[in-house]
Amino acid sequence: KNEVEQSPQNLTAQEGEFITINCSYSVGISALHWLQQHPGGGIVSLFMLSSGKKKHGRLIATINIQEKHSSLHITASHPRDSAVYICAVRPNTGNQFYFGTGTSLTVIP
Amino acid sequence: EPEVTQTPSHQVTQMGQEVILRCVPISNHLYFYWYRQILGQKVEFLVSFYNNEISEKSEIFDDQFSVERPDGSNFTLKIRSTKLEDSAMYFCASNNQRADTQYFGPGTRLTVL
Numbered sequence: 001k002n003e004v005e006q007s008p009q010n011l012t013a014q015e016g017e018f019i020t021i022n023c024s025y026s027v028g029i030s031a032l033h034w035l036q037q038h039p040g041g042g043i044v045s046l047f048m049l050s051s052g053k054k055k056h057g058r059l060i061a062t063i064n065i066q067e068k069h070s071s072l073h074i075t076a077s078h079p080r081d082s083a084v085y086i087c088a089v090r091p092n093t094g095n096q097f098y099f100g101t102g103t104s105l106t107v108i109p
Numbered sequence: 110e111p112e113v114t115q116t117p118s119h120q121v122t123q124m125g126q127e128v129i130l131r132c133v134p135i136s137n138h139l140y141f142y143w144y145r146q147i148l149g150q151k152v153e154f155l156v157s158f159y160n161n162e163i164s165e166k167s168e169i170f171d172d173q174f175s176v177e178r179p180d181g182s183n184f185t186l187k188i189r190s191t192k193l194e195d196s197a198m199y200f201c202a203s204n205n206q207r208a209d210t211q212y213f214g215p216g217t218r219l220t221v222l
Contacts, residue, residue: 097154
């Protein structure tokens with residue numbers, strides 16, 4: 001079964017705090033996708049990674065393939081970072097992504 | 110910056126009616142996807158499409174669903190006979206290579222009455 005677990009489910013942070021969102025999965029994967037969903041529903045892709053670490057601005061994504069775990073970090077968080085962050089994995093076989101339930105982040109000024 | 114577009118933004122239909130959701134992927138992309146998100150639930154994969162054929166589909170994508178790329182720009186999702194449980198946000202996405210980041214459209218909210 002392709003389980004994708006995210007933690008925490010909900011997160012409230014003060015502006016400027018360093019934030020970590022975790023994603024664990026149960027099967028071997030070929031790729032992991034971090035996505036951001038805004039309150040209006042729109043989805044923005046943040047990272048697609050299969051190994052190591054990627055950085056874009058204040059966002060950093062890491063993945064440990066052996067431990068089947070990925071983290072998304074936000075440095076110097078800002079209220080505009082408030083959104084739902086979703087992890088999705090593509091198993092080694094197939095082209096389908098399986099999604100986590102998301103982490104709802106609220107950054108308070 | 111190029112973007113994926115979807116029309117309509119909101120579609121209301123009666124149960125049993127056919128609906129067609131339209132997407133215009135980014136022009137040089139080769140892989141196309143449909144996802145859905147029922148209100149309050151997680152995003153679910155429906156289907157991927159490459160080289161004018163379905164490359165993978167989920168269990169959700171049954172005979173009531175079909176996809177088509179009728180011309181060089183549009184990518185459509187048809188639901189033949191809508192059910193109440195088809196009410197959801199439907200997202201289209203595309204990328205140029207399978208390993209690349211997928212670019213999502215803004216979604217079509219489908220409401221089946």
